[in-house]
Amino acid sequence: MTDIRVLADDAQYRAHNTLFRRAMHWGPPTDEKWEIGRRTYEPGRVIAAFDGDTMVGTTQTFASSMVVPGGAVVPHAAVSRVGVRADYTRRGVLSGLMREQLSTVPDPVATLRASEGRIYGRFGYGLAGRVRFLRIDARKAVIPGSPVGRVRMVDPDTSDKLVPELHQAFGLDRPGQISRWPGWWAIHQDRKGEAENLVTVVHSGPDGDDGYVSYKVSEDDDFKHHMQVEDFAWANTDAWRDLWIYLTRLDLVDTITVDAALDDPINWLFEDPRVVFTKDVFDQIWLRLVDVPRMLAARAYGAAAPVVIEVHDKLLPANDGRYRVSSDGVERVDAPADITIPVDLLGAVYLGDTKFSDLAAARRIEGARFDEADALFASPVAPLCSTFF
């Protein structure tokens, strides 16, 4: 029998970090790494399961905010460091942690990156956003025309100060994007220190700085140079195009790999659209609607006749109920339901990546009028989260 406690001091945080790392088959943090790691522990947001005095399971959240369809930004919990000691697994430790976390988290929505696809659906998380891993043949990548703005290389101290400001100003550009918290930047800047060859360039247009990209280049045994784009954000398409012109005209580079949204129009930049190759499409955002009425009210809807959706939530029954969704907004009603859906699948359709009609085809939801629901929940922009946590 385990009990769940909120952790409060540095020694407990370090034990938490060590337990999680062991669950992932990584070694404990060194003293040097812990100097950085401790900055990612936010009081009140770190819990652990105990068997007597022995810590046996961990999780925590980071306070951030997330963009929803229509552009509103809502408070968001980034769930991380989920781990159970290998000698305590499959006894309900994670289930206890998830129940506690969901019933106490102050934010209306939580997301996570899942280590395995079968773990989190039972706790109400749905697969809400995917990412494309792209490889670009840089030697053949020709973008016609000239840049319209200016690209400048910045030194590490400048980038440490400037990039967080720029990300906050224009990095929240699509559904699923999240703001970055101080601990995230601490880890990011530490990793940057290790990657000596990480370079950041900033783009400026008529209104000042409006884009940046960080990248590093490595050389393989055949003397081929491979660029990995680490972080990329832009405020307008001039900045986006100019930064791609910069990246693809760099000397010596053979290939470029980058993560992109499913609808990123990057292929159209190039004379030969085939220089962009999709290596993989992978699941990225697992989303849990913690406060369903608040989250349904937060997003915008497309034009279609209203639909009544009946939501079932075993862990948070306050969300149970029928919601009439129309292009004007959402209200709770007693009317008969058109569609019945569990909360994990409502999470899956929330950002517009998944359609009700696809869930119906797969016999995952029941009802009628799926086309209207698809039109209401459609997002003109595909979701993406460029912030790994």
Ligand SMILES: CC(=O)SCCNC(=O)CCNC(=O)[C@H](O)C(C)(C)COP(=O)(O)OP(=O)(O)OC[C@H]1O[C@@H](n2cnc3c(N)ncnc32)[C@H](O)[C@@H]1OP(=O)(O)O
């Ligand atoms: C957001 C992140 O941090 S992702 C990182 C997640 N962590 C890891 O992958 C580290 C290695 N794994 C672990 O630490 C643990 O095995 C965990 C956290 C995945 C699961 O913890 P457990 O305490 O074993 O889970 P618990 O006993 O509560 O299981 C609940 C249910 O989920 C199922 N389940 C748990 N883990 C898995 C899994 N990896 N694959 C499939 N099903 C699983 C259990 O079988 C159980 O099902 P049931 O209710 O039908 O019996």
